[in-house]
Amino acid sequence: MSKSDKKNLVIVESPAKARTIEQMLGSDFIVKASLGHIRDLPSSGMGVDTTDKFTPAYVVPKDKQKILREIKKANKECSDIFLATDPDREGEAISWHIAEAMGLDVNTVQRVIFHQITPEAVSEAFETPRNLDIDLVNAQQARRILDRLVGYSLSPLLKRKLRWRGSLSAGRVQSVALKLVVERENEVREFIPTEYWSIEVTLHPKAKPQESINTTLHRLGSDKKRISIQTKDEAATIADSISKSSFTVTDISKQKRSRRPAAPFTTSTLQQEGWRKARFGTERTMRIAQELYQGISIGAEGDIGLITYMRTDSTELAAYAQKQARDYIEAEYGAEYLPKAPRNYKTKAKAAQEAHEAIRPTDITRTPATMRTYLNRDQLRLYTLIWQRTVASQMTDAKSETTTTEITAVEPTSKKDYILRNTASATVFRGFTALYTEGSDDEDEDISAPPVSLSAGDALTHVNTEPSQHFTKPPGRYSEASLVKKLEEEGIGRPSTYAPIVSTLVNRDYIERTEGRLTPSKLGETVSALLNEHFPDVMNISFTAKMEEELDEIARGERQWVPMLEKFYSPFATTVSTVLENAPRIDVTTDEVCQDCERPMVIKTGRYGPFLSCSGYPECKATRRIVTTLGVKCPNCEGDLISRKSKRGRTFYGCSNYPECTFISGRRPLPTPCPDCKGLLVAARGERAECSNCDYKGLISELDEEQVAR
Numbered sequence: 289m290s291k292s293d294k295k296n297l298v299i300v301e302s303p304a305k306a307r308t309i310e311q312m313l314g315s316d317f318i319v320k321a322s323l324g325h326i327r328d329l330p331s332s333g334m335g336v337d338t339t340d341k342f343t344p345a346y347v348v349p350k351d352k353q354k355i356l357r358e359i360k361k362a363n364k365e366c367s368d369i370f371l372a373t374d375p376d377r378e379g380e381a382i383s384w385h386i387a388e389a390m391g392l393d394v395n396t397v398q399r400v401i402f403h404q405i406t407p408e409a410v411s412e413a414f415e416t417p418r419n420l421d422i423d424l425v426n427a428q429q430a431r432r433i434l435d436r437l438v439g440y441s442l443s444p445l446l447k448r449k450l451r452w453r454g455s456l457s458a459g460r461v462q463s464v465a466l467k468l469v470v471e472r473e474n475e476v477r478e479f480i481p482t483e484y485w486s487i488e489v490t491l492h493p494k495a496k497p498q499e500s501i502n503t504t505l506h507r508l509g510s511d512k513k514r515i516s517i518q519t520k521d522e523a524a525t526i527a528d529s530i531s532k533s534s535f536t537v538t539d540i541s542k543q544k545r546s547r548r549p550a551a552p553f554t555t556s557t558l559q560q561e562g563w564r565k566a567r568f569g570t571e572r573t574m575r576i577a578q579e580l581y582q583g584i585s586i587g588a589e590g591d592i593g594l595i596t597y598m599r600t601d602s603t604e605l606a607a608y609a610q611k612q613a614r615d616y617i618e619a620e621y622g623a624e625y626l627p628k629a630p631r632n633y634k635t636k637a638k639a640a641q642e643a644h645e646a647i648r649p650t651d652i653t654r655t656p657a658t659m660r661t662y663l664n665r666d667q668l669r670l671y672t673l674i675w676q677r678t679v680a681s682q683m684t685d686a687k688s689e690t691t692t693t694e695i696t697a698v699e700p701t702s703k704k705d706y707i708l709r710n711t712a713s714a715t716v717f718r719g720f721t722a723l724y725t726e727g728s729d730d731e732d733e734d735i736s737a738p739p740v741s742l743s744a745g746d747a748l749t750h751v752n753t754e755p756s757q758h759f760t761k762p763p764g765r766y767s768e769a770s771l772v773k774k775l776e777e778e779g780i781g782r783p784s785t786y787a788p789i790v791s792t793l794v795n796r797d798y799i800e801r802t803e804g805r806l807t808p809s810k811l812g813e814t815v816s817a818l819l820n821e822h823f824p825d826v827m828n829i830s831f832t833a834k835m836e837e838e839l840d841e842i843a844r845g846e847r848q849w850v851p852m853l854e855k856f857y858s859p860f861a862t863t864v865s866t867v868l869e870n871a872p873r874i875d876v877t878t879d880e881v882c883q884d885c886e887r888p889m890v891i892k893t894g895r896y897g898p899f900l901s902c903s904g905y906p907e908c909k910a911t912r913r914i915v916t917t918l919g920v921k922c923p924n925c926e927g928d929l930i931s932r933k934s935k936r937g938r939t940f941y942g943c944s945n946y947p948e949c950t951f952i953s954g955r956r957p958l959p960t961p962c963p964d965c966k967g968l969l970v971a972a973r974g975e976r977a978e979c980s981n982c983d984y985k986g987l988i989s990e991l992d993e994e995q996v997a998r
């Protein structure tokens with residue numbers, strides 16, 4: 289066989305992507321998958337020579353040796369080799385490792401880049417291969433080594449300084465994320481709710497007694513500021529006075545509002561919206577997005593990537609995608625919904641050079657409806673979100689008009705006057721909201737019905753005055769998605785690193801996920817406090833953000849990676865040895881108090897899992913089991929339901945009056961009573977709630993949010 293008859297070899301990272309690309313490239317190409325990194329730092333030991341320019345000792349792990357042999361063998365039979373891994377630092381590094389491990393010349397090996405797996409994009413990319421971008425590779429190496437230095441120093445340190453039998457480890461970015469969760473928990477714990485009252489007044493126009501208008505006391509007639517009522521007595525006095533008043537419309541003002549559509553998806557906003565709209569965790573969102581990106585079989589057209597690359601912090605759209613969206617909008621919605629020019633969105637995150645385009649459908653004419661038969665439920669859900677978000681981003685603003693009606697109440701005897709308000713909002717033009725509206729993390733939006741038509745000077749009669757009590761609310765705990773949002777705002781983490789952060793912390797038992805909300809465990813709080821005390825830099829948000837920026841600079845070729853690591857490592861290593869030598873060993877403490885001597889209890893781990901032990905040990909040998917009250921009353925008696933562990937470590941729920949009361953449930957009781965029978969609801973699969981007493985079934989998220997948040 290002459291050289292020209294030989295095939296070309298293409299290497300990508302995953303079998304699904306290999307299959308899609310092989311179809312597109314045709315019979316002259318063989319496509320092999322490396323299954324991720326073929327070479328990496330060793331799984332045991334530091335693997336980095338800190339005395340010699342942080343030289344990494346990369347190894348080919350056992351499970352990758354066979355793949356490497358296969359790729360090498362295929363290469364012998366092929367004429368040319370192309371490295372076509374994903375278009376970012378991680379992908380660049382995978383290609384570089386493959387080239388190094390195969391003994392190819394890393395300066396001349398052909399690297400192929402595409403941001404979407406479509407026949408056009410792939411063939412164009414193969415016509416214009418480039419060399420490996422060593423700056424991108426170095427940025428990835430620097431991150432990998434940095435994380436290794438931190439992890440391999442802090443993990444043994446935790447084991448020495450914490451009295452804890454379970455496994456302990458700490459990562460660089462995860463530790464900062466843990467700190468954010470702990471800080472939020474402290475805010476929630478320290479929050480003191482303040483009582484306040486509002487007064488709702490229902491009136492009807494004298495001219496139209498069959499209609500009514502709901503108003504709220506806004507301020508005293510003599511004041512400009514909104515009224516604040518702290519006590520029940522105060523509220524009752526004012527309510528009494530208002531109910532004796534006469535009412536006149538004194539002001540009607542209208543305000544127009546415009547709302548812009550949200551920018552096309554980045555990794556972070558996709559993860560946030562995946563949670564808000566579909567209750568997908570960040571890793572699930574990324575897994576589904578990867579399936580859509582790597583190729584789905586769509587009938588006669590074969591396998592094709594339905595969305596662009598899902599790890600990006602860019603909000604830009606290709607001109608042809610904007611055009612497709614505009615054509616669709618004009619045809620389906622009409623010219624009114626089409627802005628004069630395509631809408632462009634500024635990328636917020638400081639874009640590194642690999643950032644290319646937002647996450648969008650590769651072809652907008654493939655509507656969710658036409659893709660329905662080719663996608664599973666999750667894929668369709670996410671594809672629909674991406675498709676709608678992309679098209680909506682090219683539509684006109686939504687316009688609404690807010691009408692504020694002010695009614696003056698005058699009490700005849702005291703001549704006291706009160707200003708009551710009704711605020712109503714009406715959509716004037718739907719714009720992009722006809723297709724898609726971004727979800728909100730706090731579902732507090734007030735949508736009031738438009739008021740009956742009134743004019744200034746109209747008289748009204750009193751129907752009802754109702755004071756109601758409120759309490760200020762603590763800040764909400766993070767969801768996985770709102771934590772990602774926070775990390776992005778603070779400049780910590782990058783598109784490729786957001787998703788595993790929470791699951792890593794959950795796997796380490798540092799944080800717990802309850803109804804999608806994140807709370808730190810006692811272990812997590814202790815680890816966070818220990819690291820915070822001794823490693824203020826590593827735990828500092830702006831310090832970590834600055835390191836991310838420096839990694840971006842390395843990726844852009846503006847910074848050398850070895851000096852960057854040196855600058856970090858030498859003070860860090862000094863602190864590590866000082867702490868190892870001087871810091872005392874500590875326990876995982878709790879807020880619980882010893883039943884015998886009133887010293888605080890600490891958590892110990894025994895054969896059957898964690899238990900509470902007196903911190904006065906060995907003087908006081910008191911122990912007791914860990915009891916978590918759920919804030920739910922026992923359905924059989926007056927006791928509290930508590931979470932307990934069986935001897936095998938399974939969690940179950942029982943009554944605090946055990947053994948007198950033998951109530952037991954394997955499923956977690958929920959604080960909201962059954963809407964049908966007021967019986968006990970328990971959590972079921974898929975974030976559902978089921979009644980233990982009747983046939984009621986529902987979604988936990990649809991129950992009263994406030995109560996479920998425990």
Ligand SMILES: [Zn+2]
Binds near residue numbers: 903
């Ligand atoms: Zn004690």
Ligand SMILES: [Zn+2]
Binds near residue numbers: 924925943944950
């Ligand atoms: Zn009971």
Ligand SMILES: [Zn+2]
Binds near residue numbers: 967
């Ligand atoms: Zn029920």
